[in-house]
Amino acid sequence: MKQLTIAGQTVPAIGIGTWHMGDQPAQRSAEIAAIQAGIAAGARVIDTAEMYGAGRAESLVGEALANERREDLFLISKVLPENASRQKLAVSLDASLQRLRTDYLDLYLYHWRGTVPLAETVSTLQQLQTTGKIRAWGISNFDQADLNELWSLPGGNQAAANEDLYHLGSRGLEYDVLPWQRAHQLPLIAYSPIAQGDVWGHHLTTNEIVQQVAAAHHATVYQVLLAWVIRQPQTLAIPQTSSIAHMQQNIAAGALTLTAEELAQLDQAFPAPTTKQPLDTL
Template identity: 80%
Template sequence: MQNVKIAGRTVPVIGIGTWHMGDRPAQRETEIAAIQAGIAAGARVIDTAEMYGSGRAENLVGEALQPYHREDLFLISKVLPENASRQRMAASLEASLQRLRTDYLDLYLYHWRGSVPLAETVAELQRLQQTGKIRAWGVSNFDIADLKELWQLPGGDQAAANEDLYHLGSRGLDYAVLPWQAEHDLPLIAYSPIAQGDSWGQHLATNATVKQIAVAHQATVYQVLLAWVIRQPQVLAIPQTSSVAHMEQNLAAGELRLSTQELAALDQQFPRPTQKERLDII
């Protein structure tokens, strides 16, 4: 599988997303099995957040990761905007750590911007990093103006990643955000990289070109969509699934390389933006 370097660690380019997991008690064992299947297939990054199910996803992840050596995994969680202050972030982090049954996070992300001044959030993230409870910090749902503002703050250029929505049907990042991040050596974590199972509305999975490429590689259409997202360096995709079979297919997509001609054909179907677009957030 291809790799990406994030926060000083080299990890496989396909990780495990956990949004919507932990919400249905009847699915708990199935979801735990899916996460563990992903790790068995080579995943090392597990991405979650205190927002997901109001902590239920973190609880599920904490249980799923018990059989493994903690240092072998790369665990990401996120702080809500209302908790991203000097007064509240430490307690929020501690609650996440308890739910996850760990004493540190590899990466702690500011989930999206709120009313707390960005400088205050960054200063508190840096302070928490010094305690060892987080190994690195970053941001999420940041657009180009947010990133430029971040880089002007004391310590802002110590951010280890930005996590944004990115898939073949949502290419706004290609115009300014991804080039800027490449220039500043800031990895992208792509959430919803297969458009939430094609609920986004562009009919990616039924597109004739996508299907043709999938047939040529003896792959699924979702594997093609994932291969497109990780086609360039320093992009980590975190698809979410509660199915063991789909999880294994997701991880196998890390081996799939699309040709120049195939990428050009996808560009024709889903063109690169020629001007700034609104940042897509879900």
Template identity: 65%
Template sequence: MQTVTLTGRQVPAIGIGTWHMGDDPLKQEAEIAAIQAGLDAGAQVIDTAEMYGSGRSETLVGKAIKNIPRDQLYLISKVLPNNASKAKMSQSLDASLKRLGVDALDLYLYHWRGGVPLVETVDELERLKTTGKIKAWGISNFDTDDLKELWQLPSGPMAAANEDLYNLGSRGVEYDLLAWQTTHNLPFIAYSPVSNGDQLGANLTTNANVLTVANRHHATPYQIMLAWVISRPQILAIPQTSDATHMVDNVTAGNLKLTADDLKLLDQAYPAPTEKQPLDVL
């Protein structure tokens, strides 16, 4: 299974995303079963946020991991921009930890840029590290210019990861962002790695080239899209599903190795960018 190194720890390159999970009480049992199936299949990373369902996603994750040894998990959550201040962040973090039922996060992300000065957010994230409640911090929805600005701050290069949208149909980050992160040893976390169930997602799963590659590997189109995302080093994909069988398929996609011919076919269907594009955000 392909791996990435986050904060000095090697983890499988496909984790579990939880956006939109926890919102419907009727789906809770299935969602918990899906998360547990993913962990049983080898996943370690679970990505959530205080924004997701106003905390309901974190609560759901807390129920799913209640009996899982903590050292088998790599937990990521995120702080909202309006809570990313010296006055509010500690309280926000404590609430996330309480919902998750844990003492510390492995990685705490600044969800997207807001009105709080970046230096204040970074300084508070660094301070929270000293409390032991977070082992590391990072950012999300940052583009290349944002990262360059971050790196000018005294503690900016302490960032442990950047999480952005990335999938076969949305390759804008390849123009300069991925190379910048590679140069600066900053791992990349890909959210919506099989798109977001929209028209693009439907097109991806029915594309002739995607289906050709899927047939070669006796895999689903979704598995091929995930294998494509993590075919580059130091990229973690966090697909979301509430279906246990689909979850296992997602995680085991980490075992697929795409060939040069596979990658060429996929490039022909969905070419790499030739100019800078605005950062895709959901």
């Protein structure tokens, strides 16, 4: 099972995403069961945010994890840009902790940039880390220019991870962001690693090469897409599913290694960027 080190902890390279979870009461029991199945299958990382369902995803996660050993988990949440000020950040954090039924986060991310000065957000995150309510902090939806700015600030180089959109159909990070992060030893958290089931028109799962690679490994197309993402060093993928079977398959993809020939075929079908690309976000 492929692993990475993030915020000083070694965790499996495939975790559990929770975007869109908690929105439909009729799905609640299935979503809780899926999260619990993922943990039983070996996942340690659960990624959520105050934005997801206006806190409903965090509440769902809190319920799902109520009987788990907290020290076995790596819990990530995110603060909205409008709450990332010196006055509001601690309040948002406390609300997230209450919904999650925990007294600390392993990683707290600035969800995306807003109007609050970055230096103010960073200094406040640094202060919150000293309280023990967060073990580490990081950022999300940061491009290379944002990362350069962050690193120029006092304490900015203490960021523990950057969470960006990354999948086979969205490879813009490979041109500049990923090389920058490798050079600065900053792990990547890849959100929407299976392109949200092709809802954005990438047609990854119906691609002939992807299907052929999956067949060769007796794997699903989603497992191939996840294995492709975590081929990158120090990369964590956080797919979301409300299906127990799909959750178990997602976690099992951490043991799937694609061959050099297969990677070359996928490169041909979905070429890497040769110029700077605008940062993809959802």
